[in-house]
Amino acid sequence: MVRAALLLCFAALLFPQSARAQLADWIDPRPGAAGLDLTGAQVVTAPGDAEVVTLAAEDLRRDLATVTGKASGGNSIWAGTIGKNPAIDRLIASGKFDAKRLAGAWESFVIATVERPSPGVPRALVIVGSDRRGTAYGIYELSRAIGVSPWHWWADVTPLPQRNLHVRPGTHRFGPPSVQYRGIFINDEDWGLTPWSATVFEPGTRGMGPKTYAKVFELLLRLKANTLWPAMHKISPAFNANPENARLADRYAIVMGSSHAEPMLRNNVGEWTADTHDYDYGKNPQGVRAYWEERARSNGQFESIWTLGMRGIHDSGMQGAADMPTRKRFLESIFADQRAMLARHLSPQVERVPQVFTPYKEVLDIYRDGLAVPDDVTLMWPDDNFGYIRRFPTPAERRRSGGAGIYYHLSYLGAPLSYLWLSTTPPALIAEEMGRAFDLGANRMWIANVGDIKPGELATDYFLSLAWDVPGTRALGVAKWTERWAAENIDASQAGGIAAILAEHYRLNFIRRPEHLQWWLPGQKARQSPLSIAEADARLAAFDRNLWALGPIAAAVPPPRQPALFELLYYPLGAAIAANHRVFAAEAHDRLRDTDLPAALARAAEAREADREIAALTASYDKLANGKWRGFLAPEPADGQWKSFRLTPPALPTATPQGLAPAKVAAPAPPRDVSGGPSLDLRTVSGSWRVVTGLGRNGLVLASRTAASVVGAAAIDLPAGRWRATVDLIPAYADADGAPLRLILRIDGKAYPLEAPRETGNAAWAQAVLDNRIAVEVPASIDSGNHRIELTADAGGVLVEAIRFEIHD
Known part of the structure; x- marks a missing residue:
């Protein structure tokens, strides 16, 4: 089903079109x-x-x-x-x-x-x-x-x-930026940026070197960013191991930092050459201090943000501290040691040296236990690795001179399942989460984990646009911003249609990311998705309609912009569609095999064709611009590394016997309703809830307001029967650290207080981030007829995706 639309898109290359650039209004x-x-x-x-x-x-x-x-x-x-x-x-x-x-x-x-x-x-x-x-x-x-x-x-x-x-x-004024330090973290670069740099762009460097970093620095400046956390996996050369890199960053005026796990601008996996067990502050404090001080001495002349604290060699817990009091004592002593180094080699007024501490993963528990962080050090709050910010500054923390920042993931290697291949985080989620963080005082530093940069161009651009100008970007709105981005990067005359296609792309993939199209975790017994064949077919038809909508748009894009069309829109869209066809067609084959063999074999052929389509799309990417990006994109799973949180390679059905060919490609069917029971139309809810478009399964959610009570009301007419209500929430976090999401649903005046506990890392959290949904059941049976529904929340973080009704047995 994908191939025909692919050919339609690239028919544009045969027919020269007029070009219209996106120019500033001045x-x-x-x-x-x-x-x-x-x-x-x-x-x-x-x-x-x-x-x-x-x-x-x-x-x-x-x-x-x-x-x-x-x-x-x-x-x-x-x-x-x-x-x-x-x-x-x-x-x-x-x-x-x-x-x-x-x-x-x-x-x-x-x-x-x-x-x-x-x-x-x-x-x-x-x-x-x-x-x-x-x-x-x-x-x-x-x-x-x-x-x-x-x-x-x-x-x-x-x-x-x-x-x-x-x-x-006239005069045109810009700045100052909304967020002081704004940038990206190149991470999990094992399957794209580093091998591409080592073999295609910068051979002989074993990975990213000055030539590659110069291109990164130019991109950051053009996006009005100022900060980089460099690549830090074992496959990549340590950034500061080559002194030319730091000098180059200074020439481009880029502020260099390092990840939450890499204190004092050190790349531990590449630079700690002693036994890994000796990276232990308890048993080897002198060796660890000397290791850190060497970097303070060599890089003190450059503009940097110094990460404080200590974790393990590679994104693991600190060694040598078996209990919470010891961990806290170690970290407070480490802060003092590291700041003394900065005072010796940068400035005796150490409070003027930019420093950051990130309470990430297990370190957050140490902070919660009363860890004392110097007041001038920026507290960098992380998301839960899936785009939902775990903690926001408290009123007391907002008074700290060091301020607060956010470390946010647009790509992730880790449990429960990674997402490294296609960039499908909706800009509307970035807008909601980062906007709320800004409102709560996190405006000193924003860093986005962008993986390999490609194919996360749009999400990276939106994140940094918001960081530069929060009020202006918010006022524009996500839909208009996306339309402007499409005009700037693909074709101004087709921007509205492209923005609509992107909105649908994000909506469909928010329901389930392409990298999460398996319903078991590594180490668990394999199981099929909960979707019936009809439900899966409806999902595939929605994907196909979106791709077919791209055909006439692509035919109008002028040849000079066809490579950009392919990289920014066609590859991510086509690959996501093929990934879904591959999984759900294979599932349909397995379900139909014993009851309808011809249909099962046709589905088997469809699954294999989708797999070939992913390979063909990737091969086409390799050939773009005379092989400029050869080897850059690697469909997930790219290899057998990190199996404990990587997608399992799909098992495809065997070849179709002769005489049983797959069905011919046809235009996708019109949408069918396979949703089951009725749901409340959130657009009819009156009151003080905020309407957020571009987010959720239906492209619209209701959002509570930070530190304010919100109330809304609507009516629904239920058919004959006894019904049970379920409130679907986006799995964000409450404003208050550790608090559950709380709301009150009133049905005809009777109140039902509802709670959704939020504990990062447990099984409920894992299910929520894979589904991008928390379903909260209302403990009541509801008769048929017309009912008044009221919804109340008293804090931020409550994002209502749907209020559904199902027959109650």
Whole structure:
């Protein structure tokens, strides 16, 4: 069923289409338009400015030449940092440029047209940054405004030609950012980024080296990010083992940090060369201290965020501390030792050195037991590895000078099942969880675990867009943001249709991720899904309809953007669909084998065809851009490593005997209702609940408000029979640490208090994150007829996906 739509999509390559770029509203592409002409503009910087300004300016020169087709000879673009560019400082001193809101600001910039900036120069476009990153962001903002996507290299988003570009007169201000430190963590890179770098992009480095990291740094700057936690698995060379990497990061003005398990910028799996049992603060404190201090000495000159504390060698618990009092005593002593090193090698005012402590996994229990963390150290709160933030700052913690941050997963290797292949976390979930964290005071540092970066481009972009401008990104809304992203990266004329396809893609995969299409955990006995053949067929039909909707859209995308279409939309969409066909067709074969052999064998052929389709899609990815991404994507499971939390390779039915061919591909059937009993239409609920679109099985949930009581009411008419109600919740966490999700459901005025305990790591949690749902039954039987339903919650974190009714026996 997938192949026909694939061919339809790529028929676009045979028919050249007109191209329309997504330009900023302050850029006018009309010939002869008023404003400063950018065609052939000269980019001017000062020799004494930061290296990142020089690097960004050179990128802008290339971008202007690519878009306009003219290299130089036009108007001037002055780009510089306050205090580092004499010409710009003279403009400010003369009153020709207003820098009042820039002086002393963090990572802010202004882009403005200035008349007669100097003798002989009638007009210039001036980009001024409050600091070195602010200037670089301003330069890259102009590149983005003329149609050069931040993903121009990473997703082959070819800039579309614009023969006329004019900057409308005026001043455009940006910053400061909503979150001070914003970035990504490259993690679980074993199956994509590192082998690709070692064999295709940067051979001879054994993995990621300066050439690869330079591309990462440029991407971060174009996305207005400033922080990187580098790759840290055993397969990857330790970032700081090569001194050139740290120098390169400084040239790009990227703030380097390290993961929650890698204190003091150390990569333990690559750099701790002694016996692993000696990485023990209890029995080898001198050796451990010397190991940490070496990095403080070598990297003290660079802008960094220093991870404090200690865990095991690779994302494991701390050695040598058998009980809670010892763990707490060790960590408090470790804090003192590490801060003394920073005072010796960075600044005696150690409270001014950026430091972070992440109470992740078992470390959260130590913190809860009363661990004393220095007030100026940022507390980095993690999610539960599946996009649901476990803990939010308390009122007392919000008063700490170090503030709070969030470590958030968009990709994960771990229990109960990993998700490493396709990026299916809905942007609406990122918006809800990170927005709530921001409202509760977590605004110092946001880091997203993005796995291999590809194919998580959209989620990474949304996360960092939100971090840069929480109010603006929220006001735009997820649907409009996605439409704008599609316009920028694929085709402006098809953006609305692409956004709708992406919304349906996220909705379907939220029900069950492609990597979670097995209903048993590693080590358990295999079992089939709970879906009937009819229910599974309805799911597959929904996937197929979405792919068929892509056909005419893809046919209209111009050839220069076809590679981006494939990478950003077609591969993730097609691979997810094929993964579902492979599993559910194989299940249908097994269920039909004894009762309808021809139908069973047709399903077997469908499962095998879907498996071949995944291989064909991946092979097509390998061939893109003359093999640029060869070997980058590896369908899950890529190999037999980490079997305790990896998908089991699917068992496909045997080949179809001769004479029993699979059914011909046909357009997908219209939707059928296989849901069973009635459910309350959440759109009819009146009251103070927030409506969140783009989240949940139905694309809409009701959300409670942080630190506020919310009430809503609606009516439902139940058919004849006795009914039982179930409230389906998204498995978020309550505002208060360790509290259950609480709500009250009233049926015709009678109150039913409901609770959903939230304990990360137990069996109920595992089921909830795989299903993305907690079902809470209402302990009552309900007669047929019309009923008034009321719903109340008194804290944040309650996300109601559905209120369902089923016949009660």
